[in-house]
Amino acid sequence: xxxxxxxxxxxxxxxxxxxxxxxxxxxxxxxxxxxxxxxxxxxxxxxxxxxxxxxxxxxxxxxxxxxxxxxxxxxxxxxxxxxxxxxxxxxxxxxxxxxxxxxxxxxxxxxxxxxxxxxxxxxxxxxxxxxxxxxxxxxxxxxxxxxxxxxxxxxxxxxxxxxxxxxxxxxxxxxxxxxxxxxxxxxxxxxxxxxxxxxxxxxxxxxxxxxxxxxxxxxxxxxxxxxxxxxxxxxxxxxxxxxxxxxxxxxxxxxxxxxxxxxxxxxxxxxxxxxxxxxxxxxxxxxxxxxxxxxxxxxxxxxxxxxxxxxxxxxxxxxxxxxxxxxxxxxxxxxxxxxxxxxxxxxxxxxxxxxxxxx
Numbered sequence: 052x053x054x055x056x057x058x059x060x061x062x063x064x065x066x067x068x069x070x071x072x073x074x075x076x077x078x079x080x081x082x083x084x085x086x087x088x089x090x091x092x093x094x095x096x097x098x099x100x101x102x103x104x105x106x107x108x109x110x111x112x113x114x115x116x117x118x119x120x121x122x123x124x125x126x127x128x129x130x131x132x133x134x135x136x137x138x139x140x141x142x143x144x145x146x147x148x149x150x151x152x153x154x155x156x157x158x159x160x161x162x163x164x165x166x167x168x169x170x171x172x173x174x175x176x177x178x179x180x181x182x183x184x185x186x187x188x189x190x191x192x193x194x195x196x197x198x199x200x201x202x203x204x205x206x207x208x209x210x211x212x213x214x215x216x217x218x219x220x221x222x223x224x225x226x227x228x229x230x231x232x233x234x235x236x237x238x239x240x241x242x243x244x245x246x247x248x249x250x251x252x253x254x255x256x257x258x259x260x261x262x263x264x265x266x267x268x269x270x271x272x273x274x275x276x277x278x279x280x281x282x283x284x285x286x287x288x289x290x291x292x293x294x295x296x297x298x299x300x301x302x303x304x305x306x307x308x309x310x311x312x313x314x315x316x317x318x319x320x321x322x323x324x325x326x327x328x329x330x331x332x333x334x335x336x337x338x339x340x341x342x343x344x345x346x347x348x349x350x351x352x353x354x355x356x357x358x359x360x361x362x363x364x365x366x367x368x369x370x371x372x373x374x375x376x377x378x379x380x381x382x383x384x385x386x387x388x389x390x391x392x393x394x395x396x397x398x399x400x401x402x403x404x405x406x407x408x409x410x
Contacts, residue, residue, distance in 0.1 A: 065179065071184040227257070331363070
């Protein structure tokens with residue numbers, strides 16, 4: 052987990068934790084870690100109260116924190132999606148003062164935030180508040196108070212250069228596995244900066260190699276790479292054969308995988324098209340089909356790959372790649388849908404004249 056902590060942890064649970072960031076998986080992992088620290092391995096569900104930030108009242112939050120648990124030494128209040136509560140868009144409390152004179156942001160109406168600041172001056176000894184936020188600016192007075200009295204845990208996916216290191220650490224700590232040379236890099240390249248999916252793929256890989264504990268590049272290619280890459284190359288082969296029906300059938304198979312499939316599949320096609328562009332350049336430069344195929348991440352028949360890539364010129368592949376990127380923009384702005392736009396592009400590619408300068 053990539054967690055930037057504001058200060059070393061003293062012993063014992065703190066009165067407040069702020070878990071913030073965009074990565075949902077890392078935030079969930081941080082929440083589990085904090086709950087384990089406070090309540091131990093066998094937490095009684097009765098000791099945990101969950102409230103929604105958009106609708107919670109400050110008075111209710113404070114009442115829950117100040118009410119001792121009858122069954123456990125600590126009561127934990129989790130405020131989910133707490134951004135509107137902290138930003139001042141939550142409803143004001145009748146039981147707390149509305150004087151915002153100590154707010155650091157001009158014009159702010161952060162009544163809830165001011166109430167939490169006052170609470171932290173004398174917090175409950177038996178209650179802990181956990182804020183789950185997307186954003187928690189460090190210039191807020193509440194941030195500084197959390198850093199002093201509690202802990203702020205920032206959860207964001209590692210940068211590209213650090214993804215393989217994160218994957219290797221996760222494999223070791225969570226699944227007792229190690230990556231062989233190049234395996235973690237290959238996994239990071241295939242999955243990208245999605246810690247939840249990386250964790251899922253590592254879990255599958257650990258099960259796949261058991262009872263061994265070493266994950267190789269071949270394992271990653273077999274279990275992870277084949278799904279995305281083979282579908283992309285299969286679609287490319289159907290387009291090379293001008294078989295629109297088969298290409299569309301393969302595209303629909305990709306879409307049926309999960310609700311996020313259109314966006315993930317669009318990224319997969321763009322990934323494949325970029326490699327087709329580079330491979331076509333290599334073939335035009337006289338590189339053997341085997342070398343171009345391996346550079347593109349294709350480990351099947353190099354002659355088949357030559358046929359796929361040779362269907363279009365570098366300029367044509369670059370044009371189709373630009374059109375894929377335009378589809379991505381169009382879907383995000385509501386101008387079209389990924390499914391329909393890609394279907395049209397596939398049909399157009401299958402009908403387009405082949406490149407005259409085949410490699």
